[in-house]
Amino acid sequence: MVKRRVHVAAAAIISRDSRRVLIARRPSNVDQGGLWEFPGGKLAPYETGFEALKRELHEELGVEIQRAQPLIRVHHEYPDKHILLDVWQVLTFAGEPFGREGQAVRWVPMDELYNYPFPAANLPILRAVMLPTEYLISDEEVDDEVFLAKLGRALREDGISLVQLRAKTLDRDAYLKRAEKALGLCREHGARLLLNGEPELLRSLDADGVHLTSERLMSLERRPIAEDKWLSASTHDRAQLDQAKRIGCDFVTLSPLRTTPSHPEVEPLGWHDFQQLVETAGMPVFALGGMTRHDADHARAVGAQGIASIRDFWK
Numbered sequence: 001m002v003k004r005r006v007h008v009a010a011a012a013i014i015s016r017d018s019r020r021v022l023i024a025r026r027p028s029n030v031d032q033g034g035l036w037e038f039p040g041g042k043l044a045p046y047e048t049g050f051e052a053l054k055r056e057l058h059e060e061l062g063v064e065i066q067r068a069q070p071l072i073r074v075h076h077e078y079p080d081k082h083i084l085l086d087v088w089q090v091l092t093f094a095g096e097p098f099g100r101e102g103q104a105v106r107w108v109p110m111d112e113l114y115n116y117p118f119p120a121a122n123l124p125i126l127r128a129v130m131l132p133t134e135y136l137i138s139d140e141e142v143d144d145e146v147f148l149a150k151l152g153r154a155l156r157e158d159g160i161s162l163v164q165l166r167a168k169t170l171d172r173d174a175y176l177k178r179a180e181k182a183l184g185l186c187r188e189h190g191a192r193l194l195l196n197g198e199p200e201l202l203r204s205l206d207a208d209g210v211h212l213t214s215e216r217l218m219s220l221e222r223r224p225i226a227e228d229k230w231l232s233a234s235t236h237d238r239a240q241l242d243q244a245k246r247i248g249c250d251f252v253t254l255s256p257l258r259t260t261p262s263h264p265e266v267e268p269l270g271w272h273d274f275q276q277l278v279e280t281a282g283m284p285v286f287a288l289g290g291m292t293r294h295d296a297d298h299a300r301a302v303g304a305q306g307i308a309s310i311r312d313f314w315k
Contacts, residue, residue, distance in 0.1 A: 256289025
């Protein structure tokens with residue numbers, strides 16, 4: 001049986017204080033009725049995703065989109081159809097949204113989204129909405145005071161809210177001592193801290209999650225940590241992206257996009273190949289490898305969640 005293909009434009013409408021997102025409840029008389037979703041609808045013939053989004057949000061919610069940018073594209077297989085969700089983050093809009101078709105709509109705090117039942121295809125969107133566009137990877141600082149000063153500046157002055165603690169030169173005890181101090185700083189500034197190491201580290205320190213190396217990722221048969229923790233991984237090709245999806249990673253880095261001083265011998269992906277891999281990743285992907293803040297808009301335009309960096313964030 002050939003499945004029908006459905007192309008849907010959907011919106012993550014963020015409140016003006018950047019703390020809440022608008023969701024709508026599906027009518028009880030439609031497929032998956034009663035579940036919550038991100039508002040939007042099917043593309044009409046010859047419409048682009050953005051054109052469909054503008055039309056649908058006016059018809060459903062009575063708002064006019066003023067500024068939006070790509071957030072994530074999700075391919076999902078249902079028994080009877082293949083659905084492509086073309087999701088946009090709406091940054092500014094005119095009007096006050098309400099259910100023009102009688103549907104319930106609700107502004108929900110980001111950290112409460114998981115309390116609402118969504119169709120399975122929407123789950124990667126929840127992760128993308130809850131994640132920032134910048135992922136800081138810490139450098140190999142020898143001195144703890146220097147490390148904490150740099151981390152504090154990034155959190156305080158640059159607004160970094162997602163940090164991976166990478167310190168491969170430290171032994172386990174020294175790493176945990178640094179992680180404890182880093183976690184305190186992150187908590188103070190409302191940021192999440194992921195540990196780069198064995199998942200068992202979470203038994204010793206209640207950080208926000210774990211980042212897996214590509215080698216550790218490929219050695220796993222299942223998700224190694226609880227669902228209420230964030231799991232990310234380093235990926236470099238299709239096989240690793242597929243494995244990340246298989247074991248339930250929440251997001252990944254994909255690298256190297258460009259040639260980097262640390263790995264000059266590695267062939268870079270380039271924007272074209274990067275976009276092809278991101279298209280069917282099925283989860284938020286951060287571009288890594290020679291990235292700076294100047295690349296952020298380009299990365300979002302080709303489907304990335306944002307950029308990950310050591311050098312540009314760790315000054």
